[in-house]
Amino acid sequence: MQSPIIATNATYPQRFARGWHCLGLAADYADGKPHRLDIFGTRLVAYRGEDGAIRILDGYCPHMGADLSGGHVQGNDVVCPFHHWQWGADGKCTSIPYCQRIPPRARVKAWPTLEENRLLFVWHDAEGGAPDPEVRIPRIEACFSPEWTEWRMRKMVINTNCRELVDNLADFAHFGPVHGSPASYFCNTFDGHIGYQMFQGEESELLGNGLRADSAYFGPAYHVTRMSAQTAEGNIDTLLLNCHVPIDQNSFELRYAVKVRKQPGLSDEQNEAIAEAYANQAHKSFFQDVEIWHGKCRVEKPLLCEGDGPVYQLREWYEQFYTDVAKLPAPTLKVFERRDGGWRQLDEVPEQARSQLHLI
Incomplete structure (x- = not known):
């Protein structure tokens, strides 16, 4: 081996x-x-x-x-x-x-x-x-709507190469051990400059049950997630921003932000309190990843098992952003779905995994 x-x-x-x-x-x-x-x-x-x-x-x-x-x-x-x-x-x-x-x-x-x-x-x-x-970065209407709170943003420096962060897009297996949110359904789509992840989980220690997350990198460094879950306050609809800028080859600035759809019938003060509480929970969940990134090394050729999914395919997609434009291959669509405990490659995006990001 x-x-x-x-x-x-x-x-x-x-x-x-x-x-x-x-x-x-x-x-x-x-x-x-x-x-x-x-x-x-x-x-x-x-x-x-x-x-x-x-x-x-x-x-x-x-x-x-x-x-x-x-x-x-x-x-x-x-x-x-x-x-x-x-x-x-x-x-x-x-x-x-x-x-x-x-x-x-x-x-x-x-x-x-x-x-x-x-x-x-x-x-x-x-x-x-x-x-x-x-x-071009797509417009998100929620960023200009009074029905949503403003971005709540935090910034930090991570002392590793930014590819270690991007690997998370295909790493379905870490959601249970790191976040207490095992995936019941997972799908990756690599389509041109967009890398997409569909995640569904029945339980979450931090972010509520019945969790659904539509997540996409638009290019190499700008990542948006639309997430919905059931919490004690009811159904929560959120946007998560996860973006990075390299400082050098061994460190990057990471900005993480949360935006929450306001609950109808509640005052602005009540909605802001809910948004602040959820943002704190989301930040806590995200910082669980940060602790891993701070301590990990780069593994150029990971030793994978058959349950790990399209980690190498993700890295192949990501490599386009480091390749001269004249040497880029023609764009292709690649879809990988995990259900019933196994992975399969598909020719098109299944209905269950069709992105809801366009609805924001």
Whole structure:
């Protein structure tokens, strides 16, 4: 029997995933100040200009190396704290206070940004390509509806490669041991840039009984779950956000947020109390995974049993975000369903596993 290949350091790809990465609530960048971002193995600066748009630029001034996040915002520009060179939305230098002629090469990289679902996203592509319209972050109507509470978000740093987090999409077997929520039904669908998970469980120690969770990665780093369950307060309908941004190859920022549909007939205060209680339970459940990630190593070729499901197929799907666009194979649909204690590969998505995410 072949032993698993265990690597604790250098086998991760030396590039970062192509796609949109969530940087948290857009409102957190709306204070008119520059914000430091240590991500993708470098430093960036994010700021909202007077026109209301959020910009993200390379964070070090190419003049003498100062940190632009230590400067200030002027109009739609960020001003370097060292010599007050100004950098515009497109990365070009717009002003040097002691020189009329601006060098033609005076520019920094401007990173594509997107605001959607009250969140800020930045586009990363190791090849320098522009965002693909086909993989735009989908709008969630619940984020703009008074029938739902606002995002309750927490941020943490996980000291491992972000692939260890993505593996969870196919890991049905951990729900019982880690969360006390064994799966009665499970299905994975890999379709283009979307990786989808359908989970159903009869019992849950933390999140209520009759649990159903529709969960999808839209690209490599933005993960949304629509979840419903029976609790003491009645049926609870929630959205869970699980998104990450790599700091380097061995650590990433993880943001986890919860949004709850308000119960009709209850006051705003009562609904907020329910949302806060459920968010605390959901965070507790999520932190059970965090404890595992903090202590685990990378296993390049996991030693699997026949009950483990499509772990290798998930990693094959995820590899597309680290592959040059010109080398990508044609998109395919792959469906794996677990019911009655066994796995089977299907040609189409079964009715039981059809996503409810489009209803939000």
